[in-house]
Amino acid sequence: MKKAAKKNWYDYLYIASAIYLFLGLFNILFAWLGMLCFTIPLIISFKTGTKTYCNKYCGRGQLFNLLGKKLKLSRNKSMPNWMKSKVFRYGFLLFFLTMFSLMIFNTVLVFNGTRSLSQVVTLLWTFKIPWQWAYHITSAPLWVSQYAFGFYSIMLTSIVLGIITMAMYKPRSWCIYCPMGTMTQLVCVAKESANKTK
Amino acid sequence: MARKIARVDKSLCAACGACQKVCPRGAIYIFKGIYAAVDSNKCIGCSLCAKECPASIISMEKLEVEA
Ligand code: SF4
Ligand code: SF4
Ligand code: SF4
Numbered sequence A: 001m002k003k004a005a006k007k008n009w010y011d012y013l014y015i016a017s018a019i020y021l022f023l024g025l026f027n028i029l030f031a032w033l034g035m036l037c038f039t040i041p042l043i044i045s046f047k048t049g050t051k052t053y054c055n056k057y058c059g060r061g062q063l064f065n066l067l068g069k070k071l072k073l074s075r076n077k078s079m080p081n082w083m084k085s086k087v088f089r090y091g092f093l094l095f096f097l098t099m100f101s102l103m104i105f106n107t108v109l110v111f112n113g114t115r116s117l118s119q120v121v122t123l124l125w126t127f128k129i130p131w132q133w134a135y136h137i138t139s140a141p142l143w144v145s146q147y148a149f150g151f152y153s154i155m156l157t158s159i160v161l162g163i164i165t166m167a168m169y170k171p172r173s174w175c176i177y178c179p180m181g182t183m184t185q186l187v188c189v190a191k192e193s194a195n196k197t198k
Numbered sequence B: 001m002a003r004k005i006a007r008v009d010k011s012l013c014a015a016c017g018a019c020q021k022v023c024p025r026g027a028i029y030i031f032k033g034i035y036a037a038v039d040s041n042k043c044i045g046c047s048l049c050a051k052e053c054p055a056s057i058i059s060m061e062k063l064e065v066e067a
Helices: A009-026 A029-047 A052-057 A059-070 A086-111 A142-168 A177-196 B018-022 B048-052
Strands: A120-123 A127-130 B002-008 B026-030 B035-038 B058-064
Touching: A009 A029, A009 A052, A009 A059, A009 A127, A009 B058, A029 A142, A029 A177, A052 A177, A059 A142, A086 A177, A120 A142, A177 B002, B002 B026, B018 B026, B018 B048, B048 B058
Parallel strands: none
Antiparallel strands: A120 A127, B002 B058, B026 B035
């Protein structure tokens, strides 16, 4: 069988994804870097009407591929039908956005002093893991750290979910219900229909 | 003669691009970030994309070609 063609620089972005998760173990403020994975895909889709981020640059998709294919950790089975359905994909996006808003709300509470900084990472929106070792007293305002804890929780949760479905189904199963992927696709659909009606 | 080519169920496609990455012929591409489309002239029916698709929505179909 033919081997894949030569690799490009962006085929190594999984390294960045992996480093990101490690950095959050040492200093939670690094979690802010994850904003790049939120803004870049959307900017690309708004600007170009493509999913180039998913199709080329996303290190997370590459990471799942690496684990599933190279390390053979995937069963390579088809995912159940509900998981690829629009209902689930859009529902998960809504759920995700709701949790994201709650996280922002928490940050605001810390910002205006209603609530104190909680040094935990919440996994799967349920399990609170003490994470104080990654918090160092800095000159950064408390809300900046609160946001970092919240954001890192989201990133870690999605990696965990992604790893579970990578192992159970095909390596990049997460990419089917990934909220970023769904959002960028919706942006592209909207752009295209706007173009048509023009 | 019949040969096989890949066909994508567009309604379920997430446009993730996993199929595009493995195609040895560049025969499958993501159309405007919406779904994957197959160029029937380029597709050799190797079914690599069908195996790769995380949603398993690519099927291999017979294409009737005139001899
Ligand atoms: S669907 Fe999500 S994880 Fe997959 S490539 Fe796109 S942004 Fe990355
Ligand atoms: S791998 Fe499957 S879901 Fe992803 S773009 Fe190709 S056909 Fe669509
Ligand atoms: S069947 Fe093979 S040649 Fe045809 S689109 Fe899929 S990967 Fe490409």
